Amino acid sequence: MKLHHYILTFTLYTLVPSWALAQKGHAKKHPNIVYIMSDDHGYQAISAYGYGLNETPNIDRLAKEGAIFTRATVTNSLCAPSRAVLLTGKHSYMNGKIDNEAKFDWNQDNFAKILQKNGYQTALIGKIHMDGLPQGFNHSAVLIDQGEYYNPNFIINGVKQQIQGYVSDLTTDMTLDWIAKRDTSKPFCVLYHQKAPHREWLPALRHLQQYTSKTYKEPNNLFDTYEGRGTAAKTAEMNILKHMNWAGDNKIPPALMDELGLKEYLSWDKAAFNGNLGRMTAAQRATWDSIYNPIMADFKMKYHNMSKEDLMRWRYQRYMQDYLGTVAAVDDGVGRLLEFLKDNGLDENTIVIYTSDQGFYLGEHGWFDKRFMYEESLRTPLLIRYPAEIKAGQSSKALVQNLDFAPTILDYAGLTIPKDMQGKSFRGLLNGKEKQWRDAVYYTYYEYPSIHMVKRHYGIRTERYKLIHFYYDKDEWELYDLEKDPQEMQNVYNVQAYQNVREEMHHKLDEARAYYKDSDENDKKFLPKVKQ
Incomplete structure (x- = not known):
């Protein structure tokens, strides 16, 4: 199993902020970074993925002008834990944010702090879904908890304010305003996080008539x-x-x-x-x-x-009708952002990443929501544009994860990736320098018993197979052949013809748990506390 953790090293002038190196002629100009994360945006609801549910022309531009990943996944399909993984580059059991209830320790290191220490201006705007004042950001304007669609409350640099308008538009407004007013002598990184299309799905008024008038194909x-x-x-x-x-x-x-x-x-x-x-x-x-x-x-x-x-x-x-209606305003915002970057001469040297905190069920298996390691929940959209380095029109099947975002961003910024980050930069996949990549991804889920009652589980996914272990109140194993059964309708764990595959997948799972420092002891540590 090729789960080697490659650490990229760079020669840095430690006494000079990294953004200043370009001015001194030591390196090329450092890129700006716009990381766009929507909430619960299933890849099926992005037209570039070819499912035909809706049209997202602005998000699609990122694929046409850059790259699209078709097997990007998350490590824990839940809102707040996914954001913690993004920031830290560590699995949930390592950063402590195992579910939506656990506290997130902002004192631990994150990639925004590293960028900030090395001369980047940083901002977090929109949904973060974690208590406490965000650390690592020169500016923050975050929604409270899940946030509201209409006339939402934001906490702007620690001060609560209600702002009139529609949340997706307001988040875009604030992002563009911050970029416009930044210190132009320094590179910037902004996390532009939309609430939509999270439950309860209230579309913008301008999209109501169009989307409520449509009939959508059932899975x-x-x-x-x-x-x-x-x-x-x-x-x-x-x-x-x-x-x-x-x-x-x-x-x-x-x-x-x-x-x-x-x-x-x-x-x-x-x-x-x-x-x-x-x-x-x-x-x-x-x-x-x-x-x-x-x-x-x-x-x-x-x-x-x-x-x-x-x-x-x-x-x-x-x-x-309502879910896809909320996606429409997110797509509008991406279009506004791309035009703003172009109009201000920033498009060539700005990395634009679009993703979601996880996937989402759009009726598959009769479901809504996420949480499971099954494909619609595990997989997340990922599109990235960077004209200075990424050739347009790329498509990758590589098994990248949200675990890899922090290392990738630091790599593009020319900074050393901390050794305790568990992810790996996928920059080399995009510029053609990386020929080898991991052949499996590891997943954990802890929020049970809780809303939606999805049982605790962990597992591993390769290009073709998936092995899942449900534990705590059950001890059950599931094995899927994604080539023959892409919708995961038949568990073949006990099918005789798959016994060699089952043995190999158990070996890969054990190897992954050891590599990522997970164990049965971790599972026990995060079990619900018994009330006395």
């Missing part, structure tokens, strides 16, 4: 019964029909829920609807109601004659 396993798999898939609580909120998610007003006898699945269902729409101004709400009231009137008329299959299909369409 062929929308009505998955989970036969051929273990307990975890069968007991997860993320089914669109059974577990999605009626009001908060599908936008059915609480009064209509009561009239139709629809019950809350989660206790905050109606509160989410009232809170999200209650933030709107009178003008915003009037526009919203003009689009959604007719949809709900039609649903009211049809509801009592709908079968469970009809309801599943209706809820899937409502989900896709």
Whole structure:
């Protein structure tokens, strides 16, 4: 197994900030970095990936003018842990942020601190979903917890402010404003983090009519019964029909829920609807109601004659209309950013990365949300543009992970990658200098028991196979042949024809856990505390 951790070293003038080297003629001009992370943006909802659900022309530009990765993955498919991995270049059990509840220690090192110490201006704008004042940034303007879609609250350099407008547009506005007002004598790195398309999916007013008028193709396993798999898939609580909120998610007003006898699945269902729409101004709400009231009137008329299959299909369409509607504003923001860079002469020397904190289920297996090591959750979109070094139109199947972002950014900045970072720079893959790459990626998930009830598990994925171990309240193994079964519908762990593969995958998993310093003792350390 080729899990060698290559550390790139550079000759640095330690007494001179790295950005100043270019001015002294010691090195070429250091690149600016714009790292765009959306929240829960499944690769299926980026048209460059070819799934045909929607159009994202601005995000697609990054693939046309740079590179697209088709097998990029995360180490832990959950919002806050993914961001901690991004910052530290370390697995969740190493940086301490194993789930959304654990505290993140901002005192530990992160790549933004390293850039900052070496002359970069740094900013974090948008969603970070971790408590505490961000460290490593000259400027921060972050949403509180999950943030709000309309008229959101930001904490700007430690001060809470409510700003009128739509969150994706405001995050873009603040990012462009910070870049415009920066110190132009220094390179910059900005983390431009969108809330969308995170639940509860409230599109911008300008996109409501277009997206609520469309009908979207259903995945062929929308009505998955989970036969051929273990307990975890069968007991997860993320089914669109059974577990999605009626009001908060599908936008059915609480009064209509009561009239139709629809019950809350989660206790905050109606509160989410009232809170999200209650933030709107009178003008915003009037526009919203003009689009959604007719949809709900039609649903009211049809509801009592709908079968469970009809309801599943209706809820899937409502989900896709709102989810993809929120993606549209994210794509608008990418377009504005790219034009801003071009208009200001920054496009040639600025690295632009687009990704998500993880993948997301868009009806596959009948699900929404993420968490599992199955493909739609594990894989994340990754597109990168840097005209000075990355040849346009590249596509890579390399098994890169969010673990690799910090080392890659530091590599491009010409800085030494700390030895305790567990990821590896993928710069060499893009400039053609790297011929060897890892042949497997390692994954962990800890947030159980909790919302969606996805069981604790860890596992390994190679180009063709995936081995998963569900533990804690179960001891179950799953093995998938991704070449023959890309939708992961049949666990072949106990199939005789796969016994040699199973043995080889166990060996690779043991090797990966040793290499990344994980163990059964780590698993036990992070088990839920028993109440006395």
